Amino acid sequence: xxxxxxxxFVLIKSISFFTIMKYSSITLLAALSLGLxxxxxxxxxxxxxxxxKMDKEASVMDTVLHLEAGDDMKFNRTAFxxxxxxxxxxxxxxxxxxEKNAMGHNVVILKAxxxxxxxxxxxxxxxxxxxxPQSLAAKVIAHTKLIGGGESTELKFTIAEPGEYPFLCSFxxxxxxxxxxxxxx
Numbered sequence: 001x002x003x004x005x006x007x008x009f010v011l012i013k014s015i016s017f018f019t020i021m022k023y024s025s026i027t028l029l030a031a032l033s034l035g036l037x038x039x040x041x042x043x044x045x046x047x048x049x050x051x052x053k054m055d056k057e058a059s060v061m062d063t064v065l066h067l068e069a070g071d072d073m074k075f076n077r078t079a080f081x082x083x084x085x086x087x088x089x090x091x092x093x094x095x096x097x098x099e100k101n102a103m104g105h106n107v108v109i110l111k112a113x114x115x116x117x118x119x120x121x122x123x124x125x126x127x128x129x130x131x132x133p134q135s136l137a138a139k140v141i142a143h144t145k146l147i148g149g150g151e152s153t154e155l156k157f158t159i160a161e162p163g164e165y166p167f168l169c170s171f172x173x174x175x176x177x178x179x180x181x182x183x184x185x
Contacts, residue, residue, distance in 0.1 A: 061185070064089050069105040069169065069178065071096030071149065078180035084162050092144050093152045100148030104171045107155070108132055108143040109182060112163035120168055120175030131170040141165060159184045 061083045067090060068076040082088050094105050110119055119139055126133035130146035142157035159165060162184050169178035 061086075062088065064091070066091050066093070067107060068093045068095050070094070071098050071103050073103075073169075073174055073177050075169070075178050075180060079183070080180070081183045081185060082159065084184050085158065085160050087156055087158050090144070090155045090157070091152060092147065092155075094147045094149050097149040100146050100151070102148075104130070104146040104148055105169050105174070105178070106130065106132065106144045106146045106153075106171065107167055108170045109141040109157065109159075109165055109167045110139055111141055112161070112165050114139045114166065116166050116168045116175055116179050120170055123170035123175075124172035131172065143170075146171065 062080050063082070063086060065080050065082075065088060066077075069092065090107060092105065092107050094100075096103055108119065108123070110116065119136060122136055123131045123133055126135075132140070132143045132146075141159060142155055144153045144155045147153050159182070165182045165184060167180050167182055168175040
C-alpha cells in the first residue's frame with residue numbers, strides 16, 4: 001500500500017511540475033506577443049509615416065580619426081572617409097609595450113596616386129629621420145611622429161581634393177601589413 005502511495009505522490013508531483021511549466025510558458029508567450037504587437041502595427045488613417053532624414057554623406061564623414069596599433073603590427077582600422085576641405089584630427093595610439101626602436105609606429109598619409117610600397121621601401125632607409133625622410137616630402141600630405149608602446153600622438157590635416165589617399169606605417173617592414181585608405185569626398 002505504501003508503495004502505491006509513493007508512486008501516486010511522484011506522479012502527482014511530476015504532473016504538477018509539468019502543468020506549472022505549461023501555464024508559465026503560455027503566460028510568457030502571451031506577454032511577449034503582446035509586447036511585440038504593441039511596438040508595431042498600423043498608424044491611424046491619414047497619418048504619414050515619420051521619416052528620419054539624414055544626409056548619407058554626413059553620416060559617414062569622420063572629422064576625428066582614432067587609430068590604434070600594437071606589437072602585432074596591425075592598425076585597428078584600414079579605411080576612413082572624410083570631407084574635402086575640412087580639418088581632420090588623427091590620433092595614433094600605440095597599444096603595445098615594445099619601445100619605438102624595436103616596434104615603432106607612425107602614420108604617413110600619401111598624396112593620391114602615390115604607391116605605399118615605393119614610399120615604404122625608401123622610408124625604411126631613413127632611420128635618422130624616424131622613417132619619414134625629407135627627400136620624400138613631396139609625396140606626403142602629413143605624418144605623425146614615430147612612437148613606441150604606450151605612447152600617443154596627434155596630427156591635424158586638411159585634404160582639399162576628393163580622391164583616395166593611402167596611409168601607412170613607415171617603420172621598416174610594417175608597410176605591407178600596416179596600410180589603409182582615406183577616402184575624401
